[in-house]
Amino acid sequence: MSHSLLYCSVPLALAFAGLAVASEDPVDLPGLTIQAKAAEEGETDLSTPTSAGSRLDLSALQTPASTTSLSGAEVRGRNNRSVQDAVTRTPGISSIGTPGNGGTALSARGFSGHSATMQLYDGTRQYVGAGTVTFPVDTWSVQRIDVLRGPASVLYGEGATGAVINVVPKKPFAGPIHNQLRLGYGSDDRRQMALDSGGSLSDALSYRFNVNQQASNGWVDRGDSKSLAFSAALRWEASDELSFTLSHDHGDQDPERYFGTPLVNGHYRESLREHNYNVGDAEVRYNDQITRLVTDWRINDALTASNQLYYIKTQRYWRNAESYRWQPGDVVLRSDFYEIKHTQEQVGNRQSFTLDHSLFGLDSRTVVGVDYNRIHFARQHDFASSFSDSVPLAGSGGGRYQSDDPQGYGPRERNLARQFSLFAENRTQLSERLSLVTGVRRDQVHIQRDDLLGDSRVDRSLSGGNWRAGLVFALTPELSLYGQHATSTEGVNNLLTLSPSQQQFDLSRARQTEVGLKQAFWNGQGEWTLAAYHIVKKKLLSRETPSSPTEQVGQQSADGLEASLELALGRGWQVSANAAFVRAEYDDFVEGGGERSGNRPSNVPRRTANLWLNKALGHGLDVGVGARYVDARYADAANQIEVPGYTVVDANIAWQALPDVRLGLELNNLFDRQYATTASSAGQQWYLGAPRSFFVTADYSF
Template sequence: MNKYFLSSLCLLAMNSAQADDAAPSLMLPAASVTAPEVEIESIDLKTATSAGSRLNLTGLETPASVESLTGAQIRARGDRSVQDAVTRTTGISNTGTPGNGGSAYSARGFVGEGSVMQLYDGVRMYSGAGTVTFPVDDWSVERIDVLRGPASVLYGEGATGAVINVIPKKPFSGAIENHVRVGYGSYDTRQQALDSGGSLTDTLSYRLNINHVQSNGWIDHGDSENTFVSAALRWQASDDLAFTLSHDYGDQEPQNDFGVPLINGRYHESLRDKNYNVRDAKLHYNDQWTRLNTEWQINDDLSASNELYYLKAQRRWQNAENHAWSESQQTLLRSGYFSIKHEQEQVGDRQTFTLNHDLFGLESRTLVGADYNRIHFNLHSNSPYKDVNENGQPIDLYHPDRGEFESDSPYRDQYTTTTQQVSLFAENRTELSDQLSLVTGVRRDIVHLDRDDFAVNGDATRTDRSLSANSWKVGLVYELTPDMSIYAQQATSVDGVGGLISLSEKQQNFELAHARQTEIGFKQMFWDQRGEWTLAAYHIVKKDLLTSDPNIPGNTLQVGEQSSSGLEASLDLQLPQRWALQANASVVRAQYDKFDDEGVSRKGNRPTDVPRRTANLWLSKAINDDVSAGAGVRYVDSRYADMANNVELPSYTVVDASVSWKAMPKTTLGLRLNNLFDRQYAVTQYNGGQQWIMGEPRSFFVTADYTF
């Protein structure tokens, strides 16, 4: 990686030396195909957001709860991943574990890859067996847009709680600019990164980002290594037509950590850094995204866009994942020897047309489009996961024998699926008056799944199923003043009863689950637009959950229901003397309205991994033109780890800080301090709450940035 990094740097330096400083501007009139020449420093309620609508609406114009972070904010705060950044937004908490790819969230009372959708530049990779492993790297992020609440009308199945859209840095016109970073921190963590972009010719511009991070980790045998490359080339074919070809590559070997086991139901601080996994454990994710975007301004009122993409993911696990304390034997037992591999390929295309027009004499904008995806998913594993030691292998609590991976179940092909998805969608905004606008949307999804299950002798059984769903939204926005609006909306969503592309033969017998949300909200910019605040209240009901049959053991019914109600608020202030404050808070009441777990009613219980309250605050100050500093607080309330609400993870409050100094005109030094008070806290849980995945201890990271 170092050789690759240095050779790329040398090549880009040569290109920079040859670039014409007076290169003309190559920006298209359509904002969606241009990119800033400098990094975006701030986003406000009058900035167009990508997550809440495809109509290029601002936050004030969108009848939904939307929020944005810029890449500059993320890196200034010292967030080391997309997950760290996203969980500073309103009401979203981290539920990531090695089992789900480390990138799952809880939002508005709904949890996991099937309810909180993740997009990369507006494109989604379908979740395979509840797992998504991309994106995680924040070096190449230009901004992150978040839409809270149901969004299937925009993006299809799997978006009841929220949608998170990570937008990478784009090619831009002008002289070539290069940005190099090297960093070092606790646990021998090392970073080398490059960001380069600019014009190659009068019609070609590019952007290249490379980031490599390596660490020894803060737990025993917790080595990790992650490499991320993002490259894009834009061709301005004419004033009205542009093509962008991009490829993003991620290779991750994260810290292999399945959590600290509870001893007699209690957490022991002395076990915080212990690793009970086997010596030959594997945790490896490889993702590749290739996309071709076409933007065409057909005339003053009509534009078209097309995105053709090929996505590929390979994931590998080989671990002893369960470490449970035996009260009867007074020892720790290691079990759950799982060996799993995912191979996933997705080919897709999205075509949209946007028209500005009159509707019964009213100013209106309409978007119509179609989506197509074809996904191949192969799963290999050692299912049914029969351990050599059926009762678990005893291991020493403080000096565990690492041992080797061993299983009585052979590793083999389990099943392969081919999923075809087609959708038609439309969205419209009509200005009913100078102050009142109506935003509507409809979508029709059709999915066909073919599945081949392989028996031990190699014979296959084939099943297939077709599913369809309709989604819609209706929202009204009333502009009280140019800087203040109120809104009300209803929106629906659909979720699969499991990962859509990996539905089992039994799960294929069920329809999609449906949800509906009612939301009202208020948004305002004030104090000469130096401040803004938002407030939202919502109620969501999700029906058709799978639940056990209370009358027939082993039988499953699709009659479950879950609901949530909540309040969310955010505040952003640019204060005198170059102080700045960002804060948010949320309260949610989530419960099962109708749900049976192994014949026991869980009505009234809170769903697992859902905190009732979350809050974030970040205070920063530009001390002078060269020095700035900031500190932040993150709060997450207690969460239950089981449906019976018997196992509880405690709440936590964590403080982080950062400082930067522009030591020379082209050189900036930075210092990040994470978990300043060395709080021991559980981010999330594993194995039914018997293992706590802990947050990182107090750590530092020093960076040196050079631009040329």
């Protein structure tokens, strides 16, 4: 798709909207305020308010952007153990997770990593230290996941060019107390014990409590893992107009200490699938805690206020040999012996006001607010980069961690960031069919870095302003045409850990033009969406030669199409399908003297697709099968190292054996496909997907 075609599409779409507005046939539009479905219904559709796409409580049909909402029941019903598993079943998003980024990094619309795909927890941004996000632990406590594709800095600040993922946790609800207990067991001695409990304690008090404990021996040698996640929330309805919700979420993870499989003379050898070349005393640990107090106040019929005060603490620890390279004689050279600890604390507050009002005689809703965060990040490490050893290819690593860092393991740096922003959004109903959605945000960030070894300090203030404007035209109450323009900003690296030289650069800037269609049909039994976009990101770091100074002159762009279909057919059949195509490239980029202009960015597949089929067989028996396709990607910006594409098929069976008992069987990677999810930058080391496995569950509700 040419750039000119996309640029012409917006005025063309708006012209069609104008012609349609002139039509004499009135269209009954839904009111601006949409009531969300009950939390326990477990369903989302185009009329469900999307938390990621706007703070205006708009449905997907009313939002001028490509969005997807997944209910928690849907996520867990498709064998998705992590948020990343779930969102990569939506259009155009693929996983690039490794232990170094917490296993949570994503690629969307041609832009990759945590600096471009932001992840939120109930609308709260978790600032990224050293490229790592490790929360939430699993999907047991997830009520809904909302996805917004494309630039979203106008909503959430710096670092959201590709997509925003908002995880909405299960929340307290009024009514009788309901409990769900799950026990599970499967391949590789995988075990699970989980509980979900909630309901009313009194007329004014309700609660929600979730706990999930998991463990596994793993599919690679020495691949044992375990995790514990729990969340507790208490809501007090002080009056019909005022409520307070206090919650605490906690996660502990000891994931597999697997850092990939080396290629043999540039080729993957299937016999090495279960080998683990890490050291025998390797460690990976993540600990996350989030405490929040949310206040919701209906001041009058037109004005509401919401405040969220939060404290987030994250600790991460690695001790590994992380790089493995095959050598003639079938030995593996191990290097990058790293011991690292991150400690991060974030205190923040977000206050917003929502007003329903008249604007020049037109129905309108406006949200205004402020957002403040103070983030401390400390790093301890040793970098024994010159140390290496060798182990037999036919073996499975082992040995002990060693370091030749003369400074040893200890505190190296301490960083502080203070962020303040003002934001506003508005939706105005221009006519019965046409609405205008706008937004603006101004961010100010001050970052400070203390070098504890060199006893030096550098600091920098960065600011950025972003905006978006979109028109939504209702061809019918169930069919919307939209067009929008949005901007975003990104740091040249994660803001918390910018090096002294990186702090001298401005924020990179991106802009997007997008048009799309969304429709619900067959009395709500079917939905489809289509989106086309063009994104340009400027001010990339570029360097003419290895010895030349780095300049902020590079440019990257992406053009793409995304489509999705949800369809409930007769006789118990349900279909969920989506596909995406992106043409991403560096328009102007030189990497250490290597010309990269015209190349595709690393970790970006051209095509992705997903399919999931469900069939209700009767007598409480349901079956499902799904396929995930990811096209080939490059492991480097030079486009010399290609990682093959893959298709993985999963399936499940569920049986409502008794009114309160449900049994399930999950089958993952049904055809035992051997594939790589991503590769190291050198391209000689692949991170493999898990082999075929099964998992049996028993759920008891009481």
